Each structure stands twice: as structure tokens, then as C-alpha cells.
Amino acid sequence: MKGKPVQGRMTADGTGELVVFLIGMRINSWRAVRSWLPVFLAMPGMIKELARDRERGMLGRRIVPGLRNFGVLQYWESKEKLLAYASDQGGEHRPAWAAFNRRARAGRGRVGIWHETFVVPAGSYESIYVDMPPFGLAAARGVVPVARRGERAAERLAA
Structure with missing residues (x-):
């Protein structure tokens, strides 16, 4: 975790809908480096592109x-922005996805990938x-004192 602790009770800033996206890979055969290493190395480029x-x-x-799963x-x-990125012909994702599909056919199960998408409504x-x-959602959206959104979890969920 980067940064200094923020003293006191804080909550993530921001309201509205949120999308939580989990994506990862599983190495099914450590010896099949040609199958899993390119998959592993594709993610940093996508993350850098999105961060920029x-x-x-x-x-x-x-x-x-x-150890075997990375995510x-x-x-x-x-969800519209997530889907737009996934289908963007000029971005890092489409070529990485096409390359994975080619390797998956040739690799016969030596590497697996997965993703899960959760659309979380406001409140x-x-x-x-x-x-x-700042950690998790707070690192993504910033922090505010708990009192601003409610002292109790039930209050923050009702906001």
C-alpha cells in the first residue's frame, strides 16, 4: 500500500453507480512458458494505457x-466505458485478446483466463x-470523513 495513513475514520468519496471488474489468468502448466508468459505480459500495457x-x-x-492465479x-x-474499452480496435485490449485466442487454441489448456463484472447500483x-x-475504492475515488456520508454502514448504504 502506498502513501501515509489518513488518520481517523474515512470512507470512499463519490456516489452513483460503480462497476467492479476482476480479471486474471491461471497458469495450468508451468513448463508451457510460451503459452502463459505473453498473457501475463499483456496486462501491464493495458493498465498503463488506462492509467494514462x-x-x-x-x-x-x-x-x-x-502462486498460480494472477489478477x-x-x-x-x-459498464458502457468498460465495454467500450474492451471493443476499442485501437487499444491494447483487442490485439491482446486476439493473441490469447490464437495461443489458447494451440496451447490446449496450458493457460486460462477469467473475468467477472459486477455493476453496483448507487446506494x-x-x-x-x-x-x-487510501486503499481499494478509496484509492480510486479519494477519501472523505465518514461523517460526511454517514456514521454507520446502514446510513452510507442508504445515501
Whole structure:
């Protein structure tokens, strides 16, 4: 976690709909480096592209490391912006997706990929961070004192 802890009880700033997107890969055969390494190396380029151009809609992200599974937790402004990025012919994603499909056919299951998308309506999420550096949704949207959005989780969920 980067940054200094923000003292006190904080919550993530912002309201409205939120999209949580989880994406990752699983190495099914460690010896099949030619199958999984290009998949692994494609993600940093996409993340850099999205971080450079905030208008694309990614609010923030967090790497989720693992031994065999690697993933990225992403927060997006809207499902429309997420889908627009996924289908953008000029972006990093489309060539990476096409290359993965070619390798997947040839690799016969040596690497797997997955993603999950959650569209979270306004008023259906809340957060609290106590003496923490900005983390998760707070790192994506910024932090405000808990009192601004409600002292209790039920109040923040009703907002």
C-alpha cells in the first residue's frame, strides 16, 4: 500500500453507480512458458494505457498476486466505458485478446483466463477505512470523513 495513513475514520468519496471488474489468468502448466508468459505480459500495457487516459473510465486498480492465479481488481465509472474499452480496435485490449485466442487454441489448456463484472447500483455499496492509506475504492475515488456520508454502514448504504 502506498502513501501515509489518513488518520481517523474515512470512507470512499463519490456516489452513483460503480462497476467492479476482476480479471486474471491461471497458469495450468508451468513448463508451457510460451503459452502463459505473453498473457501475463499483456496486462501491464493495458493498465498503463488506462492509467494514462482517465477518460476511458477506469477509476483505479489493485493487483491481486497469487502462486498460480494472477489478477487485477478494477473500479470503473460505468459498464458502457468498460465495454467500450474492451471493443476499442485501437487499444491494447483487442490485439491482446486476439493473441490469447490464437495461443489458447494451440496451447490446449496450458493457460486460462477469467473475468467477472459486477455493476453496483448507487446506494448498494459502502466502505470504511480507519487509519489506512487510501486503499481499494478509496484509492480510486479519494477519501472523505465518514461523517460526511454517514456514521454507520446502514446510513452510507442508504445515501
